[in-house]
Amino acid sequence: MDFVQQVINGLAQGGIYSLIAIGWTTVFGIVGVMNWTHGEVYMLGAFAGYFLCIMGMPFVPALLLSMLIGSGIAMAIDEFGYKPLRKKGKMAVAGFITALGLSTFLRYGANAVFTPNPRAYPDVIDYQLIPILTVGGKTLTISSIHLTILAGTMLIMVLLELFIRRTITGKAMLAASQDMQTLGLMGANSEVLIKVTFAISGALGAAAGVFVGTIYAINPMMGALAGLKGWAVAILGGIGSITGSLIGGLILGVAENLTAGFISTGYKDAIGFIIMIAVLLIKPTGLLGFKFDEKV
Amino acid sequence: MKNDSAASEVLTAGIESVPADVLTNTKKEFALPEGNSKWFFGTSGKTTFIGAAIFLLAICFLDSFTPVKVIPAYVKHILVSCLIYAILALGLNFVSGYIGQTSLGHAAFFGIGAYGTAVLMKYSGMNFWLTIPVAACIAALAALPLAASALRVKGSFLVVITYGFGEVLRYVAINTDSLGGSSGIPGIKVPTIFGIKMSKIGPTGKEGYLILCFLIVALLAFFMNRIEKSRTGYAFAAIREDEIAAVAMGIHTKYYKILAFVISAFICSIAGSIQVAYSSFVSPELLTSTQSILILTMVIVGGRRSIKGAILGAGLMTILPEILHSLKDAIGLSFDPWYILYGLILVIVMRVRPQGFWGNSSDA
Numbered sequence: 161m162d163f164v165q166q167v168i169n170g171l172a173q174g175g176i177y178s179l180i181a182i183g184w185t186t187v188f189g190i191v192g193v194m195n196w197t198h199g200e201v202y203m204l205g206a207f208a209g210y211f212l213c214i215m216g217m218p219f220v221p222a223l224l225l226s227m228l229i230g231s232g233i234a235m236a237i238d239e240f241g242y243k244p245l246r247k248k249g250k251m252a253v254a255g256f257i258t259a260l261g262l263s264t265f266l267r268y269g270a271n272a273v274f275t276p277n278p279r280a281y282p283d284v285i286d287y288q289l290i291p292i293l294t295v296g297g298k299t300l301t302i303s304s305i306h307l308t309i310l311a312g313t314m315l316i317m318v319l320l321e322l323f324i325r326r327t328i329t330g331k332a333m334l335a336a337s338q339d340m341q342t343l344g345l346m347g348a349n350s351e352v353l354i355k356v357t358f359a360i361s362g363a364l365g366a367a368a369g370v371f372v373g374t375i376y377a378i379n380p381m382m383g384a385l386a387g388l389k390g391w392a393v394a395i396l397g398g399i400g401s402i403t404g405s406l407i408g409g410l411i412l413g414v415a416e417n418l419t420a421g422f423i424s425t426g427y428k429d430a431i432g433f434i435i436m437i438a439v440l441l442i443k444p445t446g447l448l449g450f451k452f453d454e455k456v
Numbered sequence: 457m458k459n460d461s462a463a464s465e466v467l468t469a470g471i472e473s474v475p476a477d478v479l480t481n482t483k484k485e486f487a488l489p490e491g492n493s494k495w496f497f498g499t500s501g502k503t504t505f506i507g508a509a510i511f512l513l514a515i516c517f518l519d520s521f522t523p524v525k526v527i528p529a530y531v532k533h534i535l536v537s538c539l540i541y542a543i544l545a546l547g548l549n550f551v552s553g554y555i556g557q558t559s560l561g562h563a564a565f566f567g568i569g570a571y572g573t574a575v576l577m578k579y580s581g582m583n584f585w586l587t588i589p590v591a592a593c594i595a596a597l598a599a600l601p602l603a604a605s606a607l608r609v610k611g612s613f614l615v616v617i618t619y620g621f622g623e624v625l626r627y628v629a630i631n632t633d634s635l636g637g638s639s640g641i642p643g644i645k646v647p648t649i650f651g652i653k654m655s656k657i658g659p660t661g662k663e664g665y666l667i668l669c670f671l672i673v674a675l676l677a678f679f680m681n682r683i684e685k686s687r688t689g690y691a692f693a694a695i696r697e698d699e700i701a702a703v704a705m706g707i708h709t710k711y712y713k714i715l716a717f718v719i720s721a722f723i724c725s726i727a728g729s730i731q732v733a734y735s736s737f738v739s740p741e742l743l744t745s746t747q748s749i750l751i752l753t754m755v756i757v758g759g760r761r762s763i764k765g766a767i768l769g770a771g772l773m774t775i776l777p778e779i780l781h782s783l784k785d786a787i788g789l790s791f792d793p794w795y796i797l798y799g800l801i802l803v804i805v806m807r808v809r810p811q812g813f814w815g816n817s818s819d820a
Contacts, residue, residue: 194612244807254810256558256615257756260749261802268795275790384745388623391616426631433620437605440617444609 165300166421167414168292172306172375174413175313179368180390181397181405182320183361189337189400190357193251196259197237198365199387200266205230205366206378207274210281219284223312223370230366231359237262238358243351263383270380278377285374309371316367317406320360324402329356337400385429392436398446407447411435501681505674512670516663529660534778536662536734539669540727541770545754546676546763547723550716552752553761554689556696557610560748561602561618564625565721567743568595569728571629574641574738579634584647588729595725596718603717607710619745626743640739647733654733665734672730676723677763684761692716753798757805759815768814773798 180202187195208229212222241262245254285308289301324330335343336353344350372378372386393412397404412432420428439446515532519525544566551559572591576582582590605617630638646655649664657664683689691712694702702709732738741747750773758769777794784792805812 188612194615241803245810250810253558253756254806256612257753258803258806260753261799261806263799264749264795265799265803268791268799272791272793272796388616388619392620395613395616424631427627430624430627433623437617437620437624440609440613441605444613 162421163418166417168300168302169306170414170417171410172309172371172413173416174410175310176368176371176409177386177389177393177412178406178409179313179316179364179371180386181393181409182317182402183364183368184391185394185397185399185401185405186333186337186357187361188394190333190340191238191242191246191251191354193242193255193259194391195237195361196256196387197234197241197263197266198361198390199383199385200263200270201230201234201237201362201365201383202369202372202386202390203270203378203380203383204233204266204369205362206369206373206382207270207380208366209370209373210279210378213282213284219374222284223367226366226370227363230362230364230369232362234358234362234365235355238354246354263387267380267383274380276379276381278379280377281373305374309374312367312371316364317402320364321402329353333357389429389432392432395436395446396439398448401446401448404446404448501678508674509670512666516658516666519659525659529662532660532662532666534775536665536669538771538774539666539673540731540734541751541754541774542673542767543669543676543727543730544724544751545758545766545770546673546680547720547727548751548755549680549761549763549766550692550720550723552755553766554684554692554696555713555716556760557606558615558752559602559618559720560615560745560752561620561622562720562724562751563743563745563747564622565595565599565724566728566731566747566751567622567625567629567740568598568721569725570732570738570742571635571641571728572725573729573732574644575635577644578641584645584729584733585649588726591729592722592725595721595728599717599721600714602721603714606713606717619748622743622745622748626740629740629743636738638740640737640741642737644732644736644738646736662734665730669730672726673767677767680763688712688715753802755812757801757812759812762812762814762816765812765814769812772813 180198183198183201184195187193187198205226209222209226212225213219217225241258242251242255245251245258285305288304290304290307292300292302294300324334332343332348332353333356335346336348336350336357340350343353368386368390369378372382389412393408394405395408396411397406397408412435415431415435416428419431515527515535519527544562547565548559548562551557551562569588569591572594573584573587576587576590577584602618602621606614609617629635629640635641646653648654649657654664654668655661657667691702691707691709694705694707695709695712699709728742731742754769754773755766756769757773758767759765777798780794780797781792784794809815
């Protein structure tokens with residue numbers, strides 16, 4: 161019974177990881193850069209949501225506006241960080257180091273502006289425990305905040321999936337993740353596609369940040385670990401697969417909660433990396449990923 | 457393995473753009489491209505070494521002969537840090553420079569060296585000088601699984617594996633009571649050399665470490681300079697430039713990749729052992745990912761697979777934060793400007809000089 165309760169508690173956190181992971185995987189699939197700044201977009205999104213909520217905005221508009229801000233930040237990062245390197249064709253190592261540098265810059269810049277003190281969101285969602293099922297005198301519950309987060313995550317993912325499958329831009333993105341050059345020959349504007357990719361990635365990261373803010377206190381350093389866990393989830397689920405990211409995120413969220421509940425809280429953060437390393441060694445393409453061919 | 461040497465020689469001759477006469481000049485006199493023999497403002501390796509040694513000894517013992525202290529202990533402390541980081545950067549150069557894989561987990565080996573020495577000295581009373589090779593061998597063993605994963609995945613995937621490896625080790629260090637938990641192990645005894653305590657050499661007690669680190673860095677620089685021109689070095693170059701071609705030429709790529717990781721871990725562990733003896737305590741701080749990223753940026757900013765670049769990069773990235781730190785205290789900022797600037801430096805260096813300050817232009 162405790163076990164099932166821990167699993168339920170892990171789902172919301174898992175949903176948040178999934179959102180972060182999709183941001184990583186879309187950018188990696190299309191631009192081919194390990195966008196290390198994604199954790200920082202997530203952090204800035206959380207701060208945007210915090211200030212909007214403090215100003216008295218209701219939760220849903222604050223979430224949407226934060227997502228917009230997150231998109232803007234991600235597009236700015238691409239414009240000033242990656243685009244010049246892409247133009248020179250020096251994306252491989254230089255792109256990665258640029259991402260590291262930008263991420264450090266944003267993290268410590270935010271640290272200077274917002275101060276390192278943790279901040280808590282005002283009560284934007286009424287907290288209450290909703291009973292699901294009663295077995296043998298014990299009741300399984302889910303908190304209203306977790307339920308909101310899960311519902312929000314699912315909604316965002318369904319919308320994203322529809323966008324990718326049904327719209328011409330979405331289809332172009334899918335094609336771009338397979339062969340950018342050929343797509344360019346077909347007359348698609350690759351720069352616009354890349355900007356759209358970054359916008360989506362930023363919006364999802366910011367949404368994850370706002371969601372996490374409703375559960376935990378936020379601070380400028382929060383992006384470092386969460387960002388990397390997102391990448392771990394993206395690998396776990398398989399690069400380029402949205403469903404994979406969702407499953408991977410839920411697995412990680414649940415695994416972390418179980419580790420904290422039954423093994424040791426000290427190893428809670430390590431479990432994600434252990435799972436990721438194991439998956440990469442056994443099945444490098446992840447649970448649902450397809451193979452990225454090495455160019456010969 | 458027999459054809460290996462000839463194959464890699466031919467292969468790298470094309471890649472490294474060695475002057476044409478090298479190809480005809482087969483055996484002994486392998487003329488190296490310009491720049492490799494020049495160490496510092498065009499001086500040879502020997503001259504640079506002697507010059508640096510004289511300079512170092514002057515800094516160390518000047519105060520013994522003058523009535524007033526000229527060089528503050530703080531400067532010597534920073535110099536020791538620079539040299540320890542130089543060892544780390546040179547060690548990482550084997551992985552990030554020679555075989556061209558990015559590693560964000562090298563603080564783990566630094567930490568293994570540090571914890572190895574601390575634990576061996578504390579619990580078994582082993583002599584400090586003996587703990588260095590023992591800890592280094594442990595680190596080399598720990599590098600094997602990482603090397604094994606490097607055989608299966610590379611690039612961005614390897615980055616995250618190395619990162620995860622470092623983080624997992626850090627959590628182990630924090631959560632193990634015998635390793636001192638998050639506060640670490642304090643009170644490591646000062647090692648002695650020829651019956652003299654390391655802290656008793658010279659006026660401030662840092663001179664012994666300064667000379668020790670300098671000797672190791674010099675030895676490493678010599679070693680790496682030689683390895684670059686050896687069969688192993690050419691095999692590394694071939695793997696870095698084109699792995700499939702390297703396999704086709706009969707180079708045992710798996711062996712050389714593992715070798716690079718093992719040597720790299722061994723060297724980084726030595727730096728860890730010295731760090732412990734120098735600061736006389738060890739904490740999980742040594743294992744943070746920030747530390748790994750810092751070591752990597754030293755190599756990148758200095759110039760990948762440039763020995764001079766790794767040493768100077770380590771110096772630059774150690775001295776700059778100290779300057780900014782004192783600047784922060786001077787003008788009373790509430791935050792440390794170093795990390796903000798550090799991020800900007802990385803972005804700008806990658807934009808302006810992707811091969812690093814002292815790197816080869818072909819490396820961009």
